[in-house]
Amino acid sequence: MSNLKKWLARPWSPEALIVAVALFVVVFANTAFFTEAVKTYPLDGENITRNLPFLVSLFFYVAGLFTILLSLLCHRTFLKPLLVFFLVLASVIAYFAGEYGTVFDHRMIENILETDVSEASDLVSAPLLLYLLILGILPAFLVAKASVERRPWKQALLARTRLAGCALVMVLAIYFTFSAQYASMFRMQRHLWVQLNPTQALSSAVKLARISLKSRKLPHVIMGADAMTPPKDPDRELVVMVVGETARADHFSLNGYARETNPRLAKEKVYSFPDFWSCGTSTAESLPCMFSHMTRGDYDKPHAKATDNALDILKRAGVSILWRDNNSSSKDVANRIAYEAFHGPDRNPVCDIECRDEGMLDGLQDYIEAHPTGDILIVLHAMGNHGPAYYKRYPASFEKFRPVCKTNDLGACSHEEIVNGYDNAILYTDYVLSRVIRLLKDNDDNFETAMFYVSDHGESLGESGIYLHGLPWFIAPDEQKHVAAVMWFGRNFDKEPIARLGEHRKDNLSHDNIFHTLLGLFELRTDTYDVKLDLLDHSRPEHW
Numbered sequence: 024m025s026n027l028k029k030w031l032a033r034p035w036s037p038e039a040l041i042v043a044v045a046l047f048v049v050v051f052a053n054t055a056f057f058t059e060a061v062k063t064y065p066l067d068g069e070n071i072t073r074n075l076p077f078l079v080s081l082f083f084y085v086a087g088l089f090t091i092l093l094s095l096l097c098h099r100t101f102l103k104p105l106l107v108f109f110l111v112l113a114s115v116i117a118y119f120a121g122e123y124g125t126v127f128d129h130r131m132i133e134n135i136l137e138t139d140v141s142e143a144s145d146l147v148s149a150p151l152l153l154y155l156l157i158l159g160i161l162p163a164f165l166v167a168k169a170s171v172e173r174r175p176w177k178q179a180l181l182a183r184t185r186l187a188g189c190a191l192v193m194v195l196a197i198y199f200t201f202s203a204q205y206a207s208m209f210r211m212q213r214h215l216w217v218q219l220n221p222t223q224a225l226s227s228a229v230k231l232a233r234i235s236l237k238s239r240k241l242p243h244v245i246m247g248a249d250a251m252t253p254p255k256d257p258d259r260e261l262v263v264m265v266v267g268e269t270a271r272a273d274h275f276s277l278n279g280y281a282r283e284t285n286p287r288l289a290k291e292k293v294y295s296f297p298d299f300w301s302c303g304t305s306t307a308e309s310l311p312c313m314f315s316h317m318t319r320g321d322y323d324k325p326h327a328k329a330t331d332n333a334l335d336i337l338k339r340a341g342v343s344i345l346w347r348d349n350n351s352s353s354k355d356v357a358n359r360i361a362y363e364a365f366h367g368p369d370r371n372p373v374c375d376i377e378c379r380d381e382g383m384l385d386g387l388q389d390y391i392e393a394h395p396t397g398d399i400l401i402v403l404h405a406m407g408n409h410g411p412a413y414y415k416r417y418p419a420s421f422e423k424f425r426p427v428c429k430t431n432d433l434g435a436c437s438h439e440e441i442v443n444g445y446d447n448a449i450l451y452t453d454y455v456l457s458r459v460i461r462l463l464k465d466n467d468d469n470f471e472t473a474m475f476y477v478s479d480h481g482e483s484l485g486e487s488g489i490y491l492h493g494l495p496w497f498i499a500p501d502e503q504k505h506v507a508a509v510m511w512f513g514r515n516f517d518k519e520p521i522a523r524l525g526e527h528r529k530d531n532l533s534h535d536n537i538f539h540t541l542l543g544l545f546e547l548r549t550d551t552y553d554v555k556l557d558l559l560d561h562s563r564p565e566h567w
Contacts, residue, residue, distance in 0.1 A: 034172045037102055037179070038094075038186040044106050044166065045089035048220070049082060051158055052113035055120035056218045057082075063215055064204075077204045080197045084205075085219065087194040092222065094187040099179070102171065107163040113221040114159030118151045122434050123411075124489035126217045127224035129231040131493045133307045136231075139351045141366070141377065145412040148432035214498040238325030246316060247336035250542070250549035252398070258515065260342075260398040260545050261391065261470035263459050266310065267452060267478035268350055268407030269492060270507040272299060274449055277509065282424065284449040287457035291511055294521075294528050296558075299508040301480045302534035305493040309479040310354040310404075313534040314541075316551050333541045334360050334402070340547055343394045347383040348404040357402070377415055380405040380455045387462060398545050399470075403459070407452055410482060410491050413444035417451035424450075438485050445484055460511050472513030473544055477537065478506040508532070510558070520559035532558065 060081060064074040097105045119125040174182070198205050208215065217223050272278050276285045277295035288295075302312035302319045312322045314332040331339075338344050338360055346357035349365045365371040365383045373382035383403045391399060408416055412431040424443035428436035456476055463472040481503045483489040492503045512521055520543075536556050542549065543557035554560060 034170050036172050036182070037097070038182055040102070040106065040166065040169060040171065041093045041097060041186065042090055044109060044162075045086050045093060047162055048089060048109065048113045049086045052117040053085065053220050054117065055124070056085075056215070056220060059215050059218055063212055077201050080201050084194055084197045087190040087197070088222070090190040091187050091194070094183050094190065098183070099176075103167055103169075106166050109221065110163045110166065111155070111159040112224065114155050114157075115151070116220045116224055117158055118154035119146075120218060120220060122150065122432075123491050124483070124487075124494070125491065126494050126498070127221075127227055128217060128495050129227040129234065130303065130305050130308050130495070132224065132227050132231050134305050134493055137307055137351060137354065139366070142351060142409065145410075145415070145431045148430070150432055150434060217495060217498070234325055238328050241325055241329035244326075244330040246331035247339070247542075247547075247549040247551045250336050250340040250547045250551075252340055252342075253546050253548075258471045259396075259469065260400075260473070261463065261466055262399070262473045262475065262541075262544050263401045263403065263463060264541070265403045265405060265456060265459060265474065265476040266313075266350075267405055267476060267507060268306065268409050269480060269482045270408050270449060270452065270478035271481040271502060272297060272505045272507045273502075274446060275507045275509075278507070282446055284446050285453045286450075287453050288509065291457070291460055294510045294524055296508040296510075296528050296532050298529060298531050299477070299506055300531070300533040301478070301504050301506045304480050304496060304499045304503040306350070306479050307354055309534060311356055313477070313479070313537045314356050316538050318535040319533065328355055332356060333538045334400075336542065336549065336551070337400060337545060337547065340545070342398045342400050342545055344400045344402070345390060346402045346404065349378060349380050349383055349406045350404045350409070353404060375418060377406070379418065380407070380452070381458055384455075384458055384462060388465070391466060400541075400545070405452070405455065407478065408445055408448040408482060410445075413441070413448050416444075416448035421451045421454065422447050433485070433490050441484050445482070456509070463511070463513055467513045467515060470513070471516045473516055474509075474511040475540070475544070476510070477508040477534070480504065481506050523560045524558060527560075528558075 057078075060078060064070070064078060066074055066078075093106070093109065116125075116127055120127075125131065274280050274282075274284060275295065276283050277288060277293065278297040283289075301309050302322060303309040308324070311324060311327050311332070312319065314334060315322065315327040315330070316333075317323065317327055334344055334346075334356065344360045346353055346360055346362045347365055348357075348362065349371065353362065363370065366378060368374040368378060371378035371382035372385050373379040380403070383405070387401060390401070406416060411433050414422075414427050414429050424446045426440050427444040427447065428440035430436065433441055456474070459474050463470075463474060466472055480492050481501075482492050483494075483500060483502045486500060486502055489500060489502075492499075494500075494503060496504070510524070536558050539553050539556040540558040542552045543554070543559050
């Protein structure tokens with residue numbers, strides 16, 4: 024203890040403190056980055072002679088970059104607060120990158136900002152707190168308590184310039200010494216650089232801020248102003264769209280999964296789409312995208328937010344729309360329609376350790392009867408399979424597959440336990456969807472009824488050491504992009520488009536089809552509608 028007090032009491036130059044923090048973060052908080060670097064540049068056989076010097080240089084290259092960054096930001100009063108922030112942030116990111124393979128791009132930062140308290144609490148675990156303590160709080164405490172030299176501002180500026188200059192020279196020398204490897208790495212190994220901790224998260228936060236500012240300046244664009252329902256159509260439509268959460272296509276028994284995860288849907292005349300793909304790998308990206316007229320290839324969130332989506336067009340055409348949410352939010356999709364939050368027991372009547380998706384069905388019959396004319400669309404945004412606490416996503420009576428991982432620390436569970444909990448949650452979704460179908464059947468006499476279920480994204484369950492979701496699209500595995508999608512139709516629904524659906528339901532399909540399918544379900548015609556992207560292919564408008 025006396026040695027620690029002496030160490031803390033000795034005067035440290037700001038430059039020494041900056042270098043110490045930079046080296047600490049490189050060594051202890053970038054395990055995921057260097058692990059991926061070794062996979063990309065392996066040290067086996069003949070490769071060791073070529074790759075080992077480059078990997079050693081990479082350590083000093085990153086340390087130099089961190090030193091330059093901290094030298095530019097950490098001045099006088101801001102020195103300790105920014106170094107403390109750097110350490111704590113790096114410790115948290117190190118945990119999620121190491122345990123789940125999380126990449127903190129701007130989409131992930133957006134997910135974090137939009138996560139509610141309940142979702143955030145599922146991510147808190149003993150290992151996370153241990154990472155935070157050892158890699159964040161303890162070194163941050165030492166930095167906060169360290170005695171720092173006070174110097175005239177000209178002398179301090181000169182010293183800081185000298186440090187940044189030396190670091191820059193080192194970085195440039197390393198780059199030109201291994202120019203072939205670094206040039207290739209910058210251009211071809213994007214998956215590696217996005218794991219650099221914590222600079223990737225910091226640059227992503229800046230990018231997200233730019234996107235947010237851009238979206239605020241954009242004028243609102245009206246889409247489908249010419250949208251019309253068939254004037255001679257005597258039938259009313261009642262459609263329930265269930266937006267699932269984190270449901271993989273390959274874990275639906277309807278698609279050939281060995282386990283019976285869809286026993287109730289299997290008894291219904293449903294159409295499952297085995298080759299259906301998401302627009303993004305997170306709710307914040309996929310949810311607005313699937314209701315937008317934009318395809319994944321040209322999707323731009325700021326412009327999508329400032330443009331009418333499918334729900335806006337349907338509402339303007341006279342469809343009564345209700346959005347009920349048992350997830351975090353609609354991600355701005357339902358900003359201009361009726362919205363009801365079902366996260367808490369004040370609204371949701373089916374709650375135990377958390378409020379259940381089936382609670383969103385409460386009172387829907389009353390809503391339907393309160394709209395005696397016109398078409399109706401009800402959107403249910405479900406909690407579904409949101410991880411990592413899969414065991415919380417279903418009532419105890421649905422725990423068919425055992426043993427189950429009973430903690431949010433997935434690293435403490437076997438792959439079997441994780442999959443069992445995940446599959447139990449899908450089994451509960453199967454039950455919720457069967458109740459939706461029952462509601463629609465009860466209204467068959469008065470409507471053309473239909474259910475459309477689609478998940479926002481998939482989930483990694485430990486394949487290749489990756490968990491959860493949210494990886495950038497270009498490096499995300501198929502498990503995070505291949506999603507479940509199902510449709511069901513009542514007895515009065517037009518049989519011809521259903522027949523065409525049966526012919527191509529196994530085609531390669533995606534969230535790009537949802538906008539046009541929603542318009543098609545209500546037989547809307549507008550310049551923004553593309554019949555080729557309508558899953559039902561309403562190419563014969565008999566009522567026009």
